[in-house]
Amino acid sequence: MQPKPPVHYGDYLQLGKILDAQLPESSKRGQMAHDEMLFIIIHQTYELWFKQILHEIDSVRAILKLVPMPSTALATIVGRLQRVTEIQRILVEQIRVIETMTTLDFLDFRDDLIPASGFQSLxxxxxxxxxxxxxxHRLEIEKQFFQSRLKPEERSTLESASQETSLFDLLQAWLERMPFSQFAEWDFWSQYATKVEQMLHRDEQLITNNPNLDEKVRKMELSNLNTTRETFLTVLDASRWEKARKEGKVRLSQTATLNAIFIQLYRDWPVMQVPKQILNLTIEIDELMTTWRYRHAxxxxxxxxTKIGTGGSAGSDYLKQTTERNRVFTDFFNLSTFLIPRHEIPALPDFMQIEMGFSYDGHKL
Ligand code: HEM
Incomplete structure (x- = not known):
């Protein structure tokens, strides 16, 4: 067998291809705009990081499809999601680099780019x-614009990707598999409902007896409190929750939501540490994605x-709309609505303390 030739830095990283891949449109008309180099390189850098993020998210999705999941797999998920958030922080921070380009610098080559646009970032x-x-769920204009601007092969790649199970769906299924929404030996949810009612009653008393409120404000505060009560009643009632889901008010199933609430309430217990981290990292990813969208806008x-974009959208106004609209994990943020003060959380019965604490061979450690 021939000995393997030594690996060479530039060949291994294919630097020939990467460093020869900046072809400013402005130089094609013989007037190279200085800042177009930055514009190309920053987009290429983003695309490389997008590739790495997709690599991590795809691997996390593959792990979440394993049922039952190996016990150590959750730690792998945490590590990879954490990596995604670190990359996202760089993506947000990197906007500062493009902001060193002024409007006049951009106008030197903007028209050369039409109709290319970030819409076309597959x-x-x-x-x-x-x-x-x-x-x-996408804005109508978004659907029309990017669908019509993608190449047919890109459209079909996107089409087949949308047939795959998303991270949201897989996390939902993982949460649904958890056993916390019903226990044979412990009626946790009715104890929780009692504590919630006591908490709301106390709030009601505070508003009713507050001498500093005029009647109009008191009425408004009581009505807001009633909305909170309705929210709690909804999460505890399967048919109400399903109705809210159909109306698009919530996306996560009731079982997944209840189990996620349980994780967040008992987050300090050893068994909950890793699930809690996964919920938090999901929230972090959504928050950083939203932050990037807003920073970009x-x-x-x-x-x-207020100029329109090279892709023809309303520019920053359009981008501000997708910032909120394309969020995926809002329900994970809203779990906080259902948390109650630590001292009100129902105490775990003995059998649960063994299940959820550090224990070995049935003994607490
Ligand atoms: C001078 C800098 C930039 C300007 C003026 C700009 C402008 C725009 C505009 C106006 C849009 C809306 C679509 C359109 O009408 O074209 C857009 C979309 C987009 N841009 Fe940029 N952009 C810039 C830099 C970047 C960079 C560095 C990235 C990094 C990858 C990026 C990624 C995107 C993406 C992914 C979209 C689609 C967003 C969506 O559909 O929600 N842009 N950009």
């Missing part, structure tokens, strides 16, 4: 889809003002 759309953005406003 990897960004794949990432949104992998996380759980659904085509039906504000940067676009700074550079374009």
């Amino acid at each position: 990897q960004f759309k794949l990432l949104e889809t992998a996380l759980g953005v659904r085509a039906t 504000i940067m676009v406003q700074r550079i374009l003002g």
Whole structure:
């Protein structure tokens, strides 16, 4: 067998291809705009990071499909999701680099780019889809624009990606498999409902007896409290929750939501540490994605003002709309609604303390 030739840095990293891949449009008309190099390199850098994020999210999705999941797999998921959040922080921070380009610098080559646009970032759309953005949920203009601007092969890649189970769906199924929404030997949820009612009653008393409130404000505060009560009643009632789901007010199933509430309430117990981290990292990913969208929208406003984008959208106004609309894990944030003070949380019965604490061979450690 021939000895393997020594690996060479530049060959291994394919630097020939990567460093020869900056072809400014402005130089094609013989007037190279200085900042177009930055514009190309920053987009390429983003696309490389998108590739890495997709690699991590795809692997996490593959692990979540394993039922039952090996016990150590959860730690792998945590490590990879943490890596995604670190990359996202760089993606947000990197916007500062593009902001060193002024409007006049951009106008030197903007028209050369039309009709190319970030709409056509297939990897960004794949990432949104992998996380759980659904085509039906996208803004009408967004659907039309990016669908018509993608190449046919890109459209079919996106189409098949949207047939795959998203991170949202897999996390939901994982939460649904947890045993916390019903216990044969412990009626946790009725104890929880009692504590909630006591908490709401105390709030009601505080508002009713507050001498500093005028009647109008008191009425408004009581009505807000009633909305909170309705929210609790909804989460504890399967048919109400299903109705709210059909109306698009919530997305996560009731069983998954109840189990996630249980994890968040008993998050300090050893068995809950890793599930809690997974919930928190999911929230973090959504928050950083939303932060990136908003930072991008504000940067676009700074550079374009109210001009339309090269892809023909309303520019920063459009981007601000997708910032909120394309969020996937809002229900994970809203779990906080259902938390009650630590001292009110029902105490775990003995059998649960063994199950959820550090124990070996049935003995507490
Ligand atoms: C001068 C800098 C930039 C400007 C003026 C700009 C402008 C815009 C505008 C106006 C849109 C809306 C679509 C359109 O009408 O074209 C858009 C979309 C987008 N841009 Fe940028 N952008 C800039 C830099 C970047 C960078 C560095 C990235 C990194 C990958 C990026 C990624 C995207 C993505 C992924 C979308 C689609 C977002 C969505 O559909 O929700 N943009 N951009």
